[in-house]
Amino acid sequence: MTRTVTVGLDGSPESRAAAEWAAREAELLELPLKLVHVWEPVPAPMAQAPLLGPETHQHWTERIPREAAEGVRLRHPGLDVTTEQLSGRPADVLVSVANDAELLVLGSRALGGIGGFMVGSVGLSVVAHAERPVVLVRAAQQVADEHETDPVDVPSAATPFRPVVLGLDIERPDDYLIAFAFAAAARRGTSLRVVHGWNPPYYYDTYGVATDLGLREELARQESTALTEVLRPWREKFPAVEIIEQSHYGTPGNHLVDASREACLVVVGRRARRSPLGTHIGSVTHAVLHHSTAPVAVVPHG
Structure with missing residues (x-):
């Protein structure tokens, strides 16, 4: 099975920057790019609320990878881009996804004024337990x-x-x-x-x-x-x-x-x-x- 350069998406500016960096890396590696969106199921009592119902949840979970893929394909027309939606605890799911990838790319928030990353609990857990390389990318990261x-x-x-x-x-x-x-x-x-x-x-x-x-x-x-x-x-x-x-x-x-x-x-x-x-x-x-x-x-x- 061909490995992919895989990105963990959550719709944030950080994950969009990660997707763009991963697209460039996939081109260098001559590998496909996979955009993965992971969502945690909403607890049953909350899922009954009108704004958190199944239809609303499905709309947003489908929109994030779809729009990200459209943008990447526009900027990298020769790149093979696929999307995947998964559910569960994000850290656990992303570790599993990483182990099947050539490398996993995640976004990480830049610290205001002094540079660097603000690595959240999910990112740290994935880095600590993944068996494949994991790359963290700042929200402000650009080609230049x-x-x-x-x-x-x-x-x-x-x-x-x-x-x-x-x-x-x-x-x-x-x-x-x-x-x-x-x-x-x-x-x-x-x-x-x-x-x-x-x-x-x-x-x-x-x-x-x-x-x-x-x-x-x-x-x-x-x-x-x-x-x-x-x-x-x-x-x-x-x-x-x-x-x-x-x-x-x-x-x-x-x-x-x-x-x-x-x-x-x-x-x-x-x-x-x-x-x-x-x-x-x-x-x-x-x-x-x-x-x-x-x-x-x-x-x-x-």
Whole structure:
């Protein structure tokens, strides 16, 4: 069965932005696009109210994916677009949908004034439990945000893409996560900026590292060399992708958020866990989800 790029729709500006981003990604991947609308059944007592009756409910649930599909087909005439309506708890349904997709795309509200995402409980639950990559897109995300622009130029899809940013833990590098980021950069014909944040091992005196410039420089060289070694085989697999290595002292999440300001996509990992309880996302990924100014792809891995 052919996988699809799938979007979770709820009629909000966030989900419409997600649908538009997903349409562009589907074109890059040469895959169909599926627009999925999930609604929770109205409790029986409420369903008897005139404004919440079955006919009204059906009208609105059908209208959301239909209108979204019409808009996407108009802007992307060569794209295969389908719609699907499902009922149930949105988080549970979307996790199931994600597992059958190449990737799932969801909208996420931008935080006013300071950028970043406001990730709701549904989005966090899907990210935490989906077995396939999930991408979160801001409501204000536009084509121009993904491309390099000159102050005097008019942004367009014809200009080069900004870099793809990958957050990488070199102590536990995962091939699937790295391959996802390299493939995303290759499709866009852009560079891959690999960001690694490090802190001194616990047996070093933190105060000493902070004040001893020679010691910090030596640790920085070691971390930079280790990052280069992790990426060495990937340079051979993706010779056309320019790799920009960035090994920084300090909290990885902060460095990734900074890098997101000049990125078309930020790729982070999430260690897969089988427990149905809790939101197992990790502190770095959690920080990036809430504060990145670029779309964020969360890739589950072993």
